[in-house]
Amino acid sequence: MLFNSFGFLVFFPIVTILFFLLPHKFRWFHLLVASCIFYMYFVPIYIIILFGTIIIDYLAGILIERSEGRRRRLFLTMSVVANVGVLAVFKYYNFFTENLNAVLVANHAAFTAPYLRMILPIGLSFHTFQAMSYTIEVFRGNQKAERHLGIYSLYVMFYPQLVAGPIERPQNILHQFHEKKTFNYDNVANGLRQMAWGLMKKSLVADRLAGVIDPIFKDPHHYSSTGLCVALFLYAFQIYCDFSGYSDIALGAAKVMGYDLMVNFNHPFRSKSVTEFWRRWHISLSTWFNDYLFNPMITSWRNGGIYAVVAALMLTFLLSGFWHGAGWKFVIFGLFHGVYVSYEFVTRKRRKKIFGKLPPGVNKRLSVVLTFLFVVYAWIFFRANTVNDAFYIAKKAPALFPELLRAVRNHKLIARELLVNMDIIGLLWSLGIIILLEWVHKIEKDGNIYLIVGRQSKALRWTIYTVSFLLIVLFGVFNSRQFIYFQFYLYEEAGNQHSNISGGGAYPVICAVGDGEQGAEAARSQ
Numbered sequence: 001m002l003f004n005s006f007g008f009l010v011f012f013p014i015v016t017i018l019f020f021l022l023p024h025k026f027r028w029f030h031l032l033v034a035s036c037i038f039y040m041y042f043v044p045i046y047i048i049i050l051f052g053t054i055i056i057d058y059l060a061g062i063l064i065e066r067s068e069g070r071r072r073r074l075f076l077t078m079s080v081v082a083n084v085g086v087l088a089v090f091k092y093y094n095f096f097t098e099n100l101n102a103v104l105v106a107n108h109a110a111f112t113a114p115y116l117r118m119i120l121p122i123g124l125s126f127h128t129f130q131a132m133s134y135t136i137e138v139f140r141g142n143q144k145a146e147r148h149l150g151i152y153s154l155y156v157m158f159y160p161q162l163v164a165g166p167i168e169r170p171q172n173i174l175h176q177f178h179e180k181k182t183f184n185y186d187n188v189a190n191g192l193r194q195m196a197w198g199l200m201k202k203s204l205v206a207d208r209l210a211g212v213i214d215p216i217f218k219d220p221h222h223y224s225s226t227g228l229c230v231a232l233f234l235y236a237f238q239i240y241c242d243f244s245g246y247s248d249i250a251l252g253a254a255k256v257m258g259y260d261l262m263v264n265f266n267h268p269f270r271s272k273s274v275t276e277f278w279r280r281w282h283i284s285l286s287t288w289f290n291d292y293l294f295n296p297m298i299t300s301w302r303n304g305g306i307y308a309v310v311a312a313l314m315l316t317f318l319l320s321g322f323w324h325g326a327g328w329k330f331v332i333f334g335l336f337h338g339v340y341v342s343y344e345f346v347t348r349k350r351r352k353k354i355f356g357k358l359p360p361g362v363n364k365r366l367s368v369v370l371t372f373l374f375v376v377y378a379w380i381f382f383r384a385n386t387v388n389d390a391f392y393i394a395k396k397a398p399a400l401f402p403e404l405l406r407a408v409r410n411h412k413l414i415a416r417e418l419l420v421n422m423d424i425i426g427l428l429w430s431l432g433i434i435i436l437l438e439w440v441h442k443i444e445k446d447g448n449i450y451l452i453v454g455r456q457s458k459a460l461r462w463t464i465y466t467v468s469f470l471l472i473v474l475f476g477v478f479n480s481r482q483f484i485y486f487q488f489y490l491y492e493e494a495g496n497q498h499s500n501i502s503g504g505g506a507y508p509v510i511c512a513v514g515d516g517e518q519g520a521e522a523a524r525s526q
Helices: 006-021 024-040 046-068 071-106 124-139 149-157 170-178 185-218 225-257 274-280 283-300 305-324 326-348 348-355 361-377 387-407 409-421 422-447 449-454 458-475 519-525
Strands: none
Touching: 006 225, 024 046, 024 149, 046 071, 046 124, 071 283, 071 387, 071 458, 124 149, 124 170, 124 519, 149 170, 149 283, 185 225, 185 449, 185 458, 225 361, 225 422, 274 326, 274 348, 274 361, 274 519, 283 305, 305 326, 326 348, 326 361, 348 361, 348 449, 422 449, 449 458
């Protein structure tokens, strides 16, 4: 079920009202059933696999807590292998098979490995990591094993953050399911305002931008460097508003019922370095990799010095990129960031000495601009449909400045370079809403916008509500467009010669890496 769908518009108030009407002892069951309905809305059979992993990790947590020495580590290993194994088979098997077969064919082998026709459970990448954090924290002694199977199941399946996070730690959310929640007007009001803000980001910004961006990425060879750079610039705001919009709706829906989820975004475009960017962007994932991969590697390799840090950074970002999707373009995306963050680490003292000579204001603004430009450029490998398209765009984009210079010298070129084959009305709308978004971010120095609105007078609040409602209704895009982190799915018929995920090759598979309504419909048709 998508947050921006009519189904959720009906689902949310019913679930929330029943939550407050029911006695506390029945609420966990109510939320678990509601979460199952929410999850099964895509493809019902997905839930069988999810329940299987829930049982494994529930038992593993108890066995880890009861055991000592090597047995504790054995049970942890079994849990991690089970979770990673499910993820590897459903998400990555066909990717590795495709590449293996390419090698076999190149070497004239007499056989090739078989592909699997299968479905990937909705949001598997997210709830796999959340489940793994539970068993790891029990192993570390930071979390007691949950004895209530229903509560543990709800920890994995809580519908607001089930499909695309945030990836919660057990210390933050498990105890909240045991606590009695009472109706609180401030929680309800702030939660609804945050949900409305998330919906505005999604419908007014992200999906509006998609109308300008998608045609360009669909056929990048048809556009000039200017057009490609416009698309990259707009995509930065599209993916931010799409994913942070989802997070706002998730956090707001939980807040209405009194549950606090972790913040997933903190104004990432204010970052003065790529390292800082990843502390502000998809925070739940970044901290997960930091806590469970990077820090343990640094601890194990503590005698390796600077080389150990660089190796740990590269491996962390490599796996982070691969987590996002089963394809070489995601691997390159991760490595690209790994190289740059490693560069920032190795040169931090030298850069501080050089840039420290600049006026503080200039230094800060220059750092923010350079970081933004790098992030925009790196997203080429995230957004492009294929690896070949990604390298074409990456090669073409730097020609923006000579192209604009030629256009300035020859005014007839301006229209051709900027406007040919582009939705100019959509482009102007996009620029306008980006300016509005940045204005909102500027006033958010005193707190989140939905909290700022809540502090205003009643008349001003209701004026803002009315204007926001009209903007969403009149200008919002409501075509049940899936969120970007849902849409890494693949549905290919045998014989197709194009793959959105791997950037080439074909295999018959429904692979909903991030999931989505269209992927679900494809699965239902099988």
